[in-house]
Structure formats: C-alpha cells, structure tokens
Amino acid sequence: MSLGDQKIAPSISVTGLSYKFPDGSTGLSDVSVQLPPGSRTVLIGANGAGKTTLLRLLSGKRMAPSGTVKIAGVDPFAEGLEGVTYLGMEWVLNPIVRTDIDVPTLLASVGGDYYTARRDELIDVLDIDTTWRMHAVSDGERRRVQLAMGLLRPWTILLLDEITVDLDLLSRHNFLSFLRKETETRPCTIVYATHIMDNLAEWPTHVAHMSLGRVKKSGSRDDFELDGRDGGPAHSALGGLVLKWLQEDLIERGPRKGTSGQGKTYQSYEGKGGYGNEKAKK
Numbered sequence: 288m289s290l291g292d293q294k295i296a297p298s299i300s301v302t303g304l305s306y307k308f309p310d311g312s313t314g315l316s317d318v319s320v321q322l323p324p325g326s327r328t329v330l331i332g333a334n335g336a337g338k339t340t341l342l343r344l345l346s347g348k349r350m351a352p353s354g355t356v357k358i359a360g361v362d363p364f365a366e367g368l369e370g371v372t373y374l375g376m377e378w379v380l381n382p383i384v385r386t387d388i389d390v391p392t393l394l395a396s397v398g399g400d401y402y403t404a405r406r407d408e409l410i411d412v413l414d415i416d417t418t419w420r421m422h423a424v425s426d427g428e429r430r431r432v433q434l435a436m437g438l439l440r441p442w443t444i445l446l447l448d449e450i451t452v453d454l455d456l457l458s459r460h461n462f463l464s465f466l467r468k469e470t471e472t473r474p475c476t477i478v479y480a481t482h483i484m485d486n487l488a489e490w491p492t493h494v495a496h497m498s499l500g501r502v503k504k505s506g507s508r509d510d511f512e513l514d515g516r517d518g519g520p521a522h523s524a525l526g527g528l529v530l531k532w533l534q535e536d537l538i539e540r541g542p543r544k545g546t547s548g549q550g551k552t553y554q555s556y557e558g559k560g561g562y563g564n565e566k567a568k569k
C-alpha cells in the first residue's frame with residue numbers, strides 16, 4: 288500500500304539518524320524526532336544547522352541508514368516514497384518556469400487536468416493570473432505558480448524547505464492558511480523549514496529546533512508555551528523563543544574557523560540601538 292492510500296495521516300519518526308556527506312564531513316549527528324500524524328511542524332535553526340540535510344533525507348533525495356526513518360510506521364525506503372513531496376531550492380531553480388510558457392500548460396503538466404478542483408483552488412488561493420507567461424512575471428508571481436504546481440497532487444507528507452521568501456505578506460498568509468486547512472481536512476502531515484516568523488505563530492502544531500546537525504529540542508506548541516504565558520500574544524512567544532535559541536546556538540558554536548576570533552555576537556543590539564538607529568542618527 289502506498290502512502291497515498293492511507294486513511295490516517297502519516298507520522299514521521301526519526302531515531303538515531305546520523306549522516307555523513309560524501310566528503311566525509313558530518314551532516315547529522317544522532318537525530319531523533321517524533322512528529323505525530325496530521326502535525327504541522329516548523330523546523331527552526333540557524334543557517335547551516337542541518338535543516339535541508341534532514342529534509343532531503345526524509346524525502347529520499349539522500350539515503351538514510353536503514354531503520355532510522357519511519358513514515359506511518361514503515362521504512363519508506365523499503366516500502367516506497369509515494370505521497371512524499373519535497374519542495375526545496377533545486378525544485379525552485381527548475382528552468383522550465385522561466386521559459387515562454389503559459390500557466391495552464393504548466394499546471395496541466397503536473398496533473399492539473401485531473402485534479403481540477405485542487406487546481407482551481409490553488410489558482411484562487413495563490414492569486415494566479417492564468418494569462419501570465421512565465422518569462423514575463425515577477426519572482427513572487429513565478430513562485431506562486433511553482434507552489435501551485437508543487438502542491439497540486441494531493442501529497443500525504445509535505446516537506447517545505449524555505450521556498451516562500453518571494454511571497455508578499457498576504458500571499459504567504461493565504462498559502463499557510465491553505466496548508467493548515469489541508470492538514471485539518473485530509474490525512475497529511477507537514478514539515479516546514481523557515482526563517483520567516485511573520486504570521487507564523489498560530490500555524491505550527493509542533494516545533495523542532497536544529498543546531499550543528501542535531502535536533503536539540505522538539506515538541507508541541509503547548510510544550511513550548513507558544514500560545515503565550517498569561518495571555519501574552521503567540522507571535523511574541525514564538526519570535527522570542529527562536530531568537531533565544533539562535534543566540535544560544537551562536538554562543539555554543541563559537542567563532543568560525545578562519546576568522547580573527549574577535550567576532551561579535553551583537554547581543555546588545557537592542558540596548559545599543561542597533562544598526563538601524565545608528566543609521567538614523569546620521
């Protein structure tokens with residue numbers, strides 16, 4: 288049975304996953320994380336923390352050691368990865384979406400004439416003009432068409448690797464709302480690696496924090512008190528938590544090799560006024 292046939296959403300279970308790149312350097316160290324069926328997880332971590340490496344392993348783009356990854360309780364590499372969609376940078380860079388081609392043709396090429404209701408919904412949600420020609424659209428417009436293409440087939444696991452950077456605030460909000468509705472109305476599970484916290488606070492059911500190739504913490508929004516303490520706003524709870532994690536990670540990592548060793552961490556940004564205020568004073 289393929290993942291697409293499941294009546295309940297798939298869980299994602301990673302246990303003791305270590306990975307070395309072909310050059311022998313460590314990509315992941317003993318990663319364990321459990322994400323329940325139907326969850327929407329935001330994967331947090333500084334640049335280079337290992338988010339893409341983990342998502343590529345989950346998607347089968349890189350081979351995970353046997354027994355370390357289970358999707359819906361089974362080893363996806365043995366049973367097949369049908370239903371797993373990974374949307375990351377290399378997918379974004381596919382040159383076809385920069386050629387002189389029209390939107391209906393592109394959507395038809397990924398099943399748009401079969402999944403007509405989903406196609407029309409995505410055109411609406413992502414505010415796509417079907418008369419666009421792809422060599423003559425803006426970066427954000429192109430990204431919206433790409434997202435419609437990537438989301439069109441009804442996946443059961445969606446692995447999103449920061450591909451919403453070009454979307455304007457409203458488009459991203461609508462896109463996140465669509466994903467939320469998906470997990471609430473059909474059996475599917477999402478992991479989303481992002482650095483953009485705008486409008487995100489209410490969205491995740493779970494959060495996982497990566498640093499230096501490890502998952503340091505993971506849990507539900509309740510575990511991290513994401514709904515704010517004492518009635519405080521969720522957006523400041525998530526934003527504050529992420530900033531704190533990244534500052535701790537930077538201290539743990541220490542100065543980069545090849546620097547003078549006098550690197551500053553700019554922890555006093557608020558107290559000293561930061562770059563913005565320095566500029567404003569001039």
Ligand SMILES: Nc1ncnc2c1ncn2[C@@H]1O[C@H](COP(=O)(O)OP(=O)(O)OP(=O)(O)O)[C@@H](O)[C@H]1O
Binds near residue numbers: 310313337
């Ligand atoms: N093919 C590779 N060979 C060796 N090292 C690699 C390779 N790909 C990535 N790395 C290193 O692995 C680390 C993790 O990279 P990864 O792309 O997973 O980080 P990330 O958390 O997704 O970062 P970002 O937020 O910048 O996208 C980085 O230090 C990177 O330099």
